[in-house]
Amino acid sequence: MPELILTRHGQSLWNAENRFTGWVDVPLSERGRAEATIASCKLREHRVDVCYTSLLFRAMETAVICLTECDDICGGKTPIFKHDANDPNWHGWDHYNVDLKKELPIFPTPALDERYYGDLQGLNKTETAEKFGVEQVQRWRRSFDVRPPGGESLEDTMRRSVPYFKTRILTHIKQGENVLISAHGNSLRAILMYLDDLSSEEVVKLELATGVPIVYELDRTAKVLDKEILDK
Numbered sequence: 001m002p003e004l005i006l007t008r009h010g011q012s013l014w015n016a017e018n019r020f021t022g023w024v025d026v027p028l029s030e031r032g033r034a035e036a037t038i039a040s041c042k043l044r045e046h047r048v049d050v051c052y053t054s055l056l057f058r059a060m061e062t063a064v065i066c067l068t069e070c071d072d073i074c075g076g077k078t079p080i081f082k083h084d085a086n087d088p089n090w091h092g093w094d095h096y097n098v099d100l101k102k103e104l105p106i107f108p109t110p111a112l113d114e115r116y117y118g119d120l121q122g123l124n125k126t127e128t129a130e131k132f133g134v135e136q137v138q139r140w141r142r143s144f145d146v147r148p149p150g151g152e153s154l155e156d157t158m159r160r161s162v163p164y165f166k167t168r169i170l171t172h173i174k175q176g177e178n179v180l181i182s183a184h185g186n187s188l189r190a191i192l193m194y195l196d197d198l199s200s201e202e203v204v205k206l207e208l209a210t211g212v213p214i215v216y217e218l219d220r221t222a223k224v225l226d227k228e229i230l231d232k
């Protein structure tokens, strides 16, 4: 049965500093790279045919580490970035290998970018809670439909991530291929909300750890059969 592996990127430099990040393109910390390496080892027994990431470097770094640190995951294929994510058959200047069957395509797409955090981007989360109150900041961070000032709600993020997930990414699952997605706390919360059929009240409690793969087994109609969180 096809597998769908979702991984939030490893710890970033701003996760370590407890700062709102959103669309700011912050790289992984040393610990984040170690988390991605551990994720790669945990996925040793799994095989990936195609990978999707956001356009943000921390998700790309995590994808590359996952696919190359323990390269059994690629089943002998070479991971290659495909820079036109809207064209599933795109072969531009990346196409140096004559045998397409030896490529493991990685599609970066803005549909999987983190929620845009608006005016909060760059601010320290604890200081922001002291200024605006813990409950208000928690509403901005975790509620389904409340927007942080100038930013996106989870619902807004879901409007771009879930249609792309359904029309583009699930197509691979329906063809029997295994997919790795490397993305962000909130773009993945939106996709998990869809996969696990969570209500807007339930999603408030959903927290995703950095660098921990979640493996779904689906059937060819994309119905979820099993789910395992590789947090041990």
Ligand SMILES: O=C(O)[C@@H](CO)OP(=O)(O)O
Residues within 6 Å of the ligand: 015, 019, 020, 021, 022, 023, 114, 117, 141, 185, 186
């Ligand atoms: O800062 C961010 O972009 C996100 C994820 O790190 O934070 P939060 O935990 O508030 O969703």
